[in-house]
Structure formats: structure tokens, C-alpha cells
Amino acid sequence: MNTNTNKNLSALIRGGQKPNGTVKVSGAKNAGTRLLAAATISDEIVQLNNFPTELVDVQYKVDFINKSGGKVVLDNSLDTVRIDPSGYVDSLLDNYEYPIRTTYLLVAGLIKRSGKARIPYPGGCKIGNRGYDLHIMVWKSLGAKVEEKEDYIEVTAPSGFKGGIVNFPISTIGGTENALISASISDNETIIKNAYISPEVESLIAFLKSMGVKIETVGNSYIKVEGAKYLRGSIFNVIPDRIEAITWIIYGIISGGNITVKDVPFEIMDIPLIHLEDAGINIYRNDKNVVVGPDCLVNGEIQPFELACGTHPGIISDMQPFYTLLGLHADGVSRIYDYRYPERLKYCEELNKFYNDAIEWQTGKIKTVGKSKISSATAKSTDLRGSMAVVLAALMADGDSKIENVEMALRGYNNLEKKLEGLGINIEITENFPEKM
Incomplete structure (x- = not known):
């Protein structure tokens, strides 16, 4: 088996890294x-x-x-x-x-x-x-x-x-x-x-x-x-992974870098992308690829928004953490509702460590206050997609961070470390050994 499957892993992340390059979306x-x-x-x-x-x-x-x-x-x-x-x-x-x-x-x-x-x-x-x-x-x-x-x-x-x-x-x-x-x-x-x-x-x-x-x-x-x-x-x-695609697209928008995302399954992402347009984001695309960066912001800011997660063809619950991240970088208050998995909230507590309590949440509802300073932190992984949102926050933070149980993110993203390297991003993965008695 893969050497990472049975290990308790941590990621040591240097903040302030801006992604530049190309990433290919893997099979879903x-x-x-x-x-x-x-x-x-x-x-x-x-x-x-x-x-x-x-x-x-x-x-x-x-x-x-x-x-x-x-x-x-x-x-x-x-x-x-x-x-x-x-x-x-x-x-x-x-x-x-x-x-x-x-x-x-x-x-x-x-x-x-x-x-x-x-x-x-x-x-x-x-x-x-x-x-x-x-x-x-x-x-x-x-x-x-x-x-x-x-x-x-x-x-x-x-x-x-x-x-x-x-x-x-x-x-x-x-x-x-x-x-x-x-x-x-x-x-x-x-x-x-x-x-x-x-x-x-x-x-x-x-x-x-x-x-x-x-x-x-x-x-x-x-x-x-x-x-x-x-x-x-x-x-x-295997069809391309629409959740991975939205991950890289939103990361490109909020990070200040420039990312070309290849093999985007546009045909199954209409509504998620419409919500980006409604937030004042104009992505550059052809049949299979998008280019995202600061130039995508129509008036230089992400506009605050409200949206609900549910079933396809809408924004599915697995995408929720990335729209929460987007709201944290918007110019105002945004609200995200989740009717499908209203208890998908564990990652909010970890993400809040980076954004100075700019997130409020209760069952089925998340409120974000945008443009908060991003500070370094030590945080834990929760679910697959929430863990990736926490990793992205650490990459944008001011200072060095540690993400515990980062194997959760590795479960959701194929060849994650190599893809980040292709964007000029480096994270250090270390194994946590149990303390000796």
C-alpha cells in the first residue's frame, strides 16, 4: 500500500506563497x-x-x-x-x-x-x-x-x-x-x-x-x-473531478497568484461557476481550461454573496468549504447555507484560527466577514474538503503554520504535493510518531 495510508501526518507550511503555473484536474x-x-x-x-x-x-x-x-x-x-x-x-x-x-x-x-x-x-x-x-x-x-x-x-x-x-x-x-x-x-x-x-x-x-x-x-x-x-x-x-476543479479555481482567485486549471468539467459545473460570476468574478476559459488570477475580479474585489449547497446541478456540499474561503476574501458579509449536510461544520473552527474569528456558524448556516487578516496557526484536519480549505488558508497566512492529520487532504486530492510543486508551492509533510512512555 501507499506509504501514507496508515500514518498520522502533519504539514509544515510557509505562509505567503503565491501559486503560479498550471495544474491538471485528475479523474474524480x-x-x-x-x-x-x-x-x-x-x-x-x-x-x-x-x-x-x-x-x-x-x-x-x-x-x-x-x-x-x-x-x-x-x-x-x-x-x-x-x-x-x-x-x-x-x-x-x-x-x-x-x-x-x-x-x-x-x-x-x-x-x-x-x-x-x-x-x-x-x-x-x-x-x-x-x-x-x-x-x-x-x-x-x-x-x-x-x-x-x-x-x-x-x-x-x-x-x-x-x-x-x-x-x-x-x-x-x-x-x-x-x-x-x-x-x-x-x-x-x-x-x-x-x-x-x-x-x-x-x-x-x-x-x-x-x-x-x-x-x-x-x-x-x-x-x-x-x-x-x-x-x-x-x-x-474516469470523468474529471469537479470538486478539485472548483478548489483550484477559487484558490487562484483568492491567492493573488495566477493558475491555469486544465481539464475542467464545465458541463457539470454550470451553477457553481454562475455563482462565481455573481460574486464579480470573470474567469478566462476555453473548452477545457480556465485561467484565474487577480485580473478575473471585475472591479478589483470579490463581491459578497449568499448561496445554498444541496444536490446537483447546484453547488454540492463537498464544495462548501471553498465558497466559505471565497466569502472570507469578499468585500463584506457572505452567507452559505447547506441543506444537504447541515452538520458539515467541523472545519469552520479550524479555519477560524487563521481568519481571527471571521466565521460564525450554526447547523446548516455559515456567515463570513470578508477581508480579515490571515494569521498563521496550528490547526487540525477534519473532513477531506475542509482539510484542503485549511491547507489553502495556511498557504496564504502571514507566517508559518502546522496542519495536523493532513492525510485527510491527501485522501481527497490525487498527487497533491506534486501539483502544489507545479504551482511553485512547497509544503513539508512529516510523520507524527507517538510519544514514548
Whole structure:
């Protein structure tokens, strides 16, 4: 596994560095990791291109698949992954400590070949209550038995999944992905109601279709799946990461530097970019790239704004920390609301350390007072995207800062250190060793 996956890391950051250069947006974490899991239901070899090979979550998922008999080979130089799932079978592992949320997507491939799946409990970010009860509902709706053991979740379906109706009580991306992958190997037809068809889910649907699954969608919440006995291999491209794209765009705007951001997925970012225009920001773009810097500010200042985070095609909750950062640099008071994950607030306390208490927050609501002095600080990482916002604040601060648990940011951004180096930015990553007794 990647040497960073099991370590408690800190970043020592010299403030006042201005980015100048080009950064290429990697394949989307929230698409690539799902496609990797979905590839395990294939009967032939799968290759995924534009794949974020360096992500920590990827390393964990590859580790689990390989220990369960699959063969996954990552090529960091070509950004590709090759998956041979023919030997992927249920096995009792020595360790089920995998700190990733999407372990539930690993079930279908094991059920297909073994009729049984023992998978780690979902781990990952603490951004509010996001249980796995909906995934248990998916498996039971498709005829499986589910038991919660001490170290793992055990899903049993000796004859495989059966077609059925999955009716989600709330819309859920993870649940929709699980239902899609599981239904693709089930007998007969499966109907998924109240689904959440995000761009990443659309990508997953296209991938499953490329392997031979018949899928029909109506609107963005109804899916009909006809499972297939034999699934052919596929060569498939991972979509660029819209969350990474907005990260670099906003960093270019607020840092005083100049950044060319390549491979921006404009077609799935219309509304987030409209909100930048409404804040008095005019970015320079062609079909795939943008150039951002001080010249983008129409009248020399970022205008204060109000916006709400929710579901696609709007500003998704994962983008929230970067609009909070934008508000901290605006010429006045801005307000950000989050109806999707109103508890995504832990990073605000850490970010406030840099901005001298210029942030106020309560459930579902954040208020920023712009143009505050940015001071150096020692802060902790929280969730993936909030951690990156804290890193960016440290880079712009007056003085040197330390970010603890920075491995959270490394989980969300493929090859982060190298990309920052390409912008002329240096951060020092150190491992924290436990104190001796």
C-alpha cells in the first residue's frame, strides 16, 4: 500500500506563497473509486483511464480486492488501473480496518462468485450522521441476509441477488451506487426509486452499460436495471473531478497568484461557476481550461454573496468549504447555507484560527466577514474538503503554520504535493510518531 495510508501526518507550511503555473484536474475520486468497485462484477479484464491512482482511498480499496483474490495493477505514470476480478472471492481476512466509506460497494463482486461477502464497516469522514442502514436495505431488498459481526458486515445470498424494488426513503448517492452495482448481477429486473443520479452516478451507469447491463432512467430519480449473467470487459475513462476543479479555481482567485486549471468539467459545473460570476468574478476559459488570477475580479474585489449547497446541478456540499474561503476574501458579509449536510461544520473552527474569528456558524448556516487578516496557526484536519480549505488558508497566512492529520487532504486530492510543486508551492509533510512512555 501507499506509504501514507496508515500514518498520522502533519504539514509544515510557509505562509505567503503565491501559486503560479498550471495544474491538471485528475479523474474524480467519487467516480473512480466507485468504478473500481464496480469492475469487480465483470467476467473479463477492465481498464480505467484518467484514474486517480495516488489517492489513499484507492490504495485501501485495491488492497482489499487483491487480498480477496482479485488482481489490480495501478500505473501511476499513465494514470490507469487494470482490474482482473476473476479470482475475487469471499475470504476471511486478518484485518478489516479500512477507513473508507464505500466498502459496501465491494459486496456485489463477492456475492457473484461466492454467494457471501464479508466487508469492512464503512469508515471515513465525520461530517454528521451517515449510517449504512440504507445499504442493508438494498441487500435485503434483493433477497440477501445481512448480519453485523464484530469486525465486519456479512452479506449472504447463496443463489445471488434477486431482482426487486429498492425504494429509498431519502435520496442517496451511495445507496444508488450500491443498488446499481448489486442489481447488475441480480436475476430479473430491479426498480430503484428515489435514486440520486449525480454526474458520478451517470458515469457509473455508462460504465455498467459498457459491460452489458441494461439500464433505463427516468428523470433523475427512477432507474430500471436488468441484471446480466455475463459481463464483458471494458476500457473506460474516469470523468474529471469537479470538486478539485472548483478548489483550484477559487484558490487562484483568492491567492493573488495566477493558475491555469486544465481539464475542467464545465458541463457539470454550470451553477457553481454562475455563482462565481455573481460574486464579480470573470474567469478566462476555453473548452477545457480556465485561467484565474487577480485580473478575473471585475472591479478589483470579490463581491459578497449568499448561496445554498444541496444536490446537483447546484453547488454540492463537498464544495462548501471553498465558497466559505471565497466569502472570507469578499468585500463584506457572505452567507452559505447547506441543506444537504447541515452538520458539515467541523472545519469552520479550524479555519477560524487563521481568519481571527471571521466565521460564525450554526447547523446548516455559515456567515463570513470578508477581508480579515490571515494569521498563521496550528490547526487540525477534519473532513477531506475542509482539510484542503485549511491547507489553502495556511498557504496564504502571514507566517508559518502546522496542519495536523493532513492525510485527510491527501485522501481527497490525487498527487497533491506534486501539483502544489507545479504551482511553485512547497509544503513539508512529516510523520507524527507517538510519544514514548
